[in-house]
Amino acid sequence: MNKIVEKEYFSEKVVKIVVEAPQISRSRKAGNFVILRVGEKGERFPLTIAGADPERGTITLVVQTVGVSSTKLAALEPGDHITDLVGPLGQATHVEKKGTILAAGGGVGVAPMLPIVEAFKKAGNRVISVIAARNKDLIILEEQIRQWSDEVIIMTDDGSYGRQGLVTTGMEEVILREKIDECIVIGPAIMMKFAALLTKKYNIPTQASLNTIMVDGTGMCGACRVTVGGKTRFTCVDGPEFDAHQVDFDEMLMRLGGYRNEEKEAFDHFHHKCNH
Amino acid sequence: MSIDPETIKKERSTGWREALRAKTKNKDRIAVERVHMPELEPGIRVHHQDREVNRGLSLAQASLEATRCMDCVNPTCIEGCPVSINIPKFVKYIENGEVLQAAATLKETNALPAVCGRVCPQEKQCESRCFYVEKLNKPSVAIGHLERFAADFERESGSCNIPETLPPNGIKVATVGSGPAALAFAGDMAKFGYDVTVFEALHEIGGVLKYGIPEFRLPNAIVDFELENLRKTGVKFVTNFIVGRTATFDDLKDEGYQGFFIGSGAGLPRFMEIPGENYNGILSSNEYLTRVNLMGANSEDSDTPVLKGRNVAVIGGGNTAMDSVRTALRLGAERATIIYRRSEVEMPARIEEVKHAKEEGVEFMTLCNPVEYFADKNGRVNRMRVVRMGLGEPDTSGRRRPIVLEGSEFDLHVDLVIVAVGVSPNPLVPASLPALKVSRWGTIIVNEDNMQTSLPEMFAGGDIVRGGATVILAMGDGRRAAEHMHAFLETKRT
Numbered sequence: 001m002n003k004i005v006e007k008e009y010f011s012e013k014v015v016k017i018v019v020e021a022p023q024i025s026r027s028r029k030a031g032n033f034v035i036l037r038v039g040e041k042g043e044r045f046p047l048t049i050a051g052a053d054p055e056r057g058t059i060t061l062v063v064q065t066v067g068v069s070s071t072k073l074a075a076l077e078p079g080d081h082i083t084d085l086v087g088p089l090g091q092a093t094h095v096e097k098k099g100t101i102l103a104a105g106g107g108v109g110v111a112p113m114l115p116i117v118e119a120f121k122k123a124g125n126r127v128i129s130v131i132a133a134r135n136k137d138l139i140i141l142e143e144q145i146r147q148w149s150d151e152v153i154i155m156t157d158d159g160s161y162g163r164q165g166l167v168t169t170g171m172e173e174v175i176l177r178e179k180i181d182e183c184i185v186i187g188p189a190i191m192m193k194f195a196a197l198l199t200k201k202y203n204i205p206t207q208a209s210l211n212t213i214m215v216d217g218t219g220m221c222g223a224c225r226v227t228v229g230g231k232t233r234f235t236c237v238d239g240p241e242f243d244a245h246q247v248d249f250d251e252m253l254m255r256l257g258g259y260r261n262e263e264k265e266a267f268d269h270f271h272h273k274c275n276h
Numbered sequence: 277m278s279i280d281p282e283t284i285k286k287e288r289s290t291g292w293r294e295a296l297r298a299k300t301k302n303k304d305r306i307a308v309e310r311v312h313m314p315e316l317e318p319g320i321r322v323h324h325q326d327r328e329v330n331r332g333l334s335l336a337q338a339s340l341e342a343t344r345c346m347d348c349v350n351p352t353c354i355e356g357c358p359v360s361i362n363i364p365k366f367v368k369y370i371e372n373g374e375v376l377q378a379a380a381t382l383k384e385t386n387a388l389p390a391v392c393g394r395v396c397p398q399e400k401q402c403e404s405r406c407f408y409v410e411k412l413n414k415p416s417v418a419i420g421h422l423e424r425f426a427a428d429f430e431r432e433s434g435s436c437n438i439p440e441t442l443p444p445n446g447i448k449v450a451t452v453g454s455g456p457a458a459l460a461f462a463g464d465m466a467k468f469g470y471d472v473t474v475f476e477a478l479h480e481i482g483g484v485l486k487y488g489i490p491e492f493r494l495p496n497a498i499v500d501f502e503l504e505n506l507r508k509t510g511v512k513f514v515t516n517f518i519v520g521r522t523a524t525f526d527d528l529k530d531e532g533y534q535g536f537f538i539g540s541g542a543g544l545p546r547f548m549e550i551p552g553e554n555y556n557g558i559l560s561s562n563e564y565l566t567r568v569n570l571m572g573a574n575s576e577d578s579d580t581p582v583l584k585g586r587n588v589a590v591i592g593g594g595n596t597a598m599d600s601v602r603t604a605l606r607l608g609a610e611r612a613t614i615i616y617r618r619s620e621v622e623m624p625a626r627i628e629e630v631k632h633a634k635e636e637g638v639e640f641m642t643l644c645n646p647v648e649y650f651a652d653k654n655g656r657v658n659r660m661r662v663v664r665m666g667l668g669e670p671d672t673s674g675r676r677r678p679i680v681l682e683g684s685e686f687d688l689h690v691d692l693v694i695v696a697v698g699v700s701p702n703p704l705v706p707a708s709l710p711a712l713k714v715s716r717w718g719t720i721i722v723n724e725d726n727m728q729t730s731l732p733e734m735f736a737g738g739d740i741v742r743g744g745a746t747v748i749l750a751m752g753d754g755r756r757a758a759e760h761m762h763a764f765l766e767t768k769r770t
Contacts, residue, residue: 023522037479043571043579044479068579084479086516215571215580218477218518219702220487220543221563225554232547232554237703251554254655258556262581270579 001081005058010140013065014108015074016050022057024049024087030095030119031209031241033112034059034087035217038072042083045069046214048112048186048240049088050141062111062140067263068270089217090240093207095119099181100126102174102204103149104167104195106187107133110141112209113186114148120184121148128180129153130170132191136161167191168198180204185244189256193249200245208244210235213258227251279360279385284351287365293347296368302346306408310415311341318635325574325606326491329632330394330424335375338425342371345417348407353419356405359385359752363402367422379430382423383439387460387751390431390498393424395489395595396748397626431501438508442469447765449535450475450528452519452705455483456747457539457738459506460754461761466509468762473512473533475519477704480570483541485747487570488562490599492606493629520708525734534768535733535761538720539754542739543702547695548591552649557583557657561592561600561696568603585692588612589660591646592696593623598630600694601638609692612638617645617665617678643667645678647685649693660690701740709734719743726760727753735761 006018024034033048051060065071076082093116101120105113110131121127127148132155133139139154139161146152153170154162163170167187174180175198183206185195192208199206212224212235224235229246233239287293314331315321321329333341345367353363362381369378382389398420403409406416430436447470451458454476462472480486485499507513519525525536545560547553564582567573573582588604590597593616604612614633616623619642623630634640643665650659664684667676701718713721713730720729720736727735737753739745 023517023527027522027524039579041572041578043581072579084516086477086479086518086522088521089518215563215566216478216487218543218704220545221566222545222547222560223563225547227554232549234544237544255554255556257654258656259581259583262583266579266581269576 001083002085004076004078004080004082007076007078010062011137014062014138014140015065016060016062016111017073017076018058018060019082019085020057021059021085021087024085025052025057025059026054028052028059028088029092030115031090031093031112032088033090033217033240034061034085035089035214036073036082037084038069038076039083042072043069044084044215044217046089046211046217046236048209048211050111050114052115062108064108068266071270086217089236091238093119093241095123097124100128100179101182101184102128102130102171102180103184104130104171104187105132105145105185106167106191107138108140109187109191109209110139110145113184114141114144116184116186116209117145118148126150128174130155130167130174132156132167132170132187134158166194168194171195171198175199175202175204182206183244184209189249189253192244192247193253196244196247196249206244207241208247209241210239210247210252212252213256226255279354279362284354284362287362288347288349292372293368296372297347300343305344305346306412306414308340308344310344311337311418311421313418313421315632318637321492322605322636324492325568325603326495328495329492332428333421333425335429338370338375338422339373341418341422342367344408345371346407352405352407352410353402353417356402358401358746358748359755361385361402361423363419366426367417367419370422370426375426375429376433376435378426382426385755386748387463387755388456388502388747389423390427390502391456391485391494392748392751393420393422393427394494394498395626395746396420397746399627401748431498436505438505439463439467441467441509444471444510445469447471447535448473448531448533449537449761449765450519450533451537451539453477453483453539453541453738453740454481454513455539455541455738455750456485457750457754458483458537459502460751461537461539461737461758462511462754463506463509464755464758465762466506466511468758470762472510473514475517476513476515477518478570479515481513481515483539487566488596488599490565490569490603492602493599518704520705525709535735535765537754537757537761538705538729538734538736538740539738539750540702540705540740542699542744543704544700545695546698546700548646548697550647550649552651552657553695555649555651555657556655557585557651557691558649558693558695559583561590561596561694562699564600564694565596565603568607574607582607583692584608585690586610587688587690588692588694589615589646589688589690590694590696591615592698593618593625593642594696594698595625595629597694597696598625598633600696602633602636604692604694605636605638613641613688614638615641615644615646615662617643618667618675619643622675643678645680646693657690657693660688660693661685662688699739699744701743705740717743727757728760728764732764
């Protein structure tokens with residue numbers, strides 16, 4: 001049981017929570033994730049750690065409500081407990097001084113991008129961040145990203161904030177302007193697919209942090225398998241970061257829909273119960 | 277781990293054993309037919325994931341079965357048991373009406389008899405070495421059924437003996453994992469007086485006994501009862517904790533832990549690496565069984581989804597394959613098929629599981645192997661291509677090697693495929709201990725005599741050492757590790 005000590009709404013559907021997890025706050029590294037479960041009938045699901053405060057013994061998570069489990073988590077208030085929380089899982093981001101890093105985050109992907117940006121900045125890199133969302137309300141953690149970036153470009157689909165256009169528009173502008181040594185992309189699979197296609201065109205090494213379906217998160221189930229460079233890899237133990245140019249994003253998109261009918265059924269059932 | 281033959285002999289010549297032998301003539305013992313385990317009707321049980329198929333023997337059935345055992349001078353059955361249970365002794369206690377004594381005998385060498393009585397492949401172990409099989413060409417004494425009977429009797433009697441423990445010595449030791457190997461280790465170390473903590477990565481204690489073996493074969497209540505007994509002997513349980521990740525081994529050493537037993541299991545499911553294997557609706561048996569057994573995905577109120585199939589194919593011939601295919605039936609499959617590349621004789625599954633599966637309507641396509649999968653426009657599997665196999669010379673496992681029969685491909689309609697072709701060792705623990713010696717398969721290398729790894733304070737056992745074995749072998753490892761870690765820590769102290 002892990003107590004929630006803080007909660008902040010970034011938007012109607014995006015919530016930041018700060019959770020007591022003393023050991024994980026000390027042992028986690030940029031790129032790691034945790035598996036959570038809310039309630040005794042709850043589902044296990046992964047969330048990438050968005051930050052940690054070892055002195056307070058807390059970690060920060062950002063969740064967007066999309067299904068039953070994320071809705072249940074987002075509904076918890078400070079003082080409430082998360083039934084189960086385990087981590088840190090996954091390989092940490094390989095951070096070193098490379099030169100100039102271009103970090104691109106889409107939607108809630110900006111949350112897991114934050115500790116990676118921080119780590120690259122601290123390692124002495126020049127960091128340019130492009131953060132993108134559908135509209136102004138969905139742009140999150142702008143201030144925190146600015147703190148660890150030399151430059152921040154904001155893109156919105158509808159132009160309600162920053163510049164109008166997709167994340168790739170902002171990325172390409174930077175790529176054409178200066179030499180980029182490495183790219184980091186985190187966000188919805190479709191966004192990462194197009195971001196990877198773009199950086200491949202310019203031959204820039206790119207890491208993508210994948211968010212696949214998982215059950216245990218420790219290598220046991222294989223639900224998270226992805227094809228990378230023609231080989232099946234497990235996102236939980238081999239990833240979550242992979243060479244974006246080698247990832248079969250179309251397969252990943254297909255696999256993300258693997259439980260869509262079941263998830264929809266569960267969500268309808270959940271709403272039905274809540275409304276009665 | 278073995279019992280000294282002198283002890284076996286001495287116990288055999290105790291008065292009550294001699295009296296029992298004198299009471300009934302061997303001729304009359306042999307005349308008794310082997311007992312049939314009462315079972316839930318196949319037509320009923322296929323609708324219930326949570327109802328145990330085997331109902332257990334009655335006292336009368338067990339007593340009669342126990343009389344079949346002739347209390348041999350040379351009890352070869354003991355040699356067939358990986359933990360050398362004193363089989364004639366416990367069986368004779370049942371015949372003598374002292375069932376609690378029978379249970380106590382089992383517990384001398386087996387930490388979880390109620391579990392082993394249900395899941396051990398007895399026909400390949402103790403029962404294969406029974407005098408009835410070796411010399412009389414008759415069905416063996418039903419040692420497994422009797423083991424289960426004694427353990428269940430004790431549990432249900434409410435007079436369960438909590439093993440006596442030595443006074444606490446204040447030394448902290450930890451297990452990594454909470455499956456059969458770790459639980460057996462923990463039980464013995466607690467008896468020796470150690471302060472034992474079991475660390476488990478999942479949110480439930482029990483490892484494969486909980487996430488893997490279905491309720492219809494091993495009810496969770498049985499496992500929970502054993503866990504409660506361990507708790508009573510002072511064993512502590514910590515869930516949601518990955519040793520090496522949540523905290524490092526060094527962190528735990530700083531907290532005073534002096535010995536570690538790694539029983540983290542063979543976590544990683546193997547796939548066949550054939551085209552189309554990543555389509556939706558093709559999943560590992562680990563994923564399928566975890567969703568159902570651990571997460572309760574078959575029940576309405578669980579948030580965890582599980583894919584249900586009408587035409588389900590399960591690839592493999594082991595117990596996990598049988599558990600998966602029978603689960604699929606219970607979740608509503610119209611057709612559930614085992615696809616196995618060798619013939620039924622080579623199947624590693626327990627004979628009883630194969631029998632139960634057949635009774636429930638599972639189809640067996642042996643000497644067949646999948647070569648490719650096809651999917652609909654949403655990426656959900658809808659067809660698989662299978663090739664027929666022949667059998668060649670025996671391979672290193674002693675089983676005849678399967679050979680592809682060229683040109684024999686045919687297609688099957690399927691909407692769910694469960695791949696149960698084995699597991700690989702979980703890399704999480706070895707990855708966090710670079711100095712730990714592992715084999716090229718990723719298993720932890722130990723000194724087989726004492727289960728000690730290349731790091732002296734670390735011992736290991738079960739599937740992380742063996743790559744994939746049975747509950748009983750894992751428990752045997754745990755117990756051997758406990759014995760030797762105890763000796764190791766004693767030497768360190770003095």
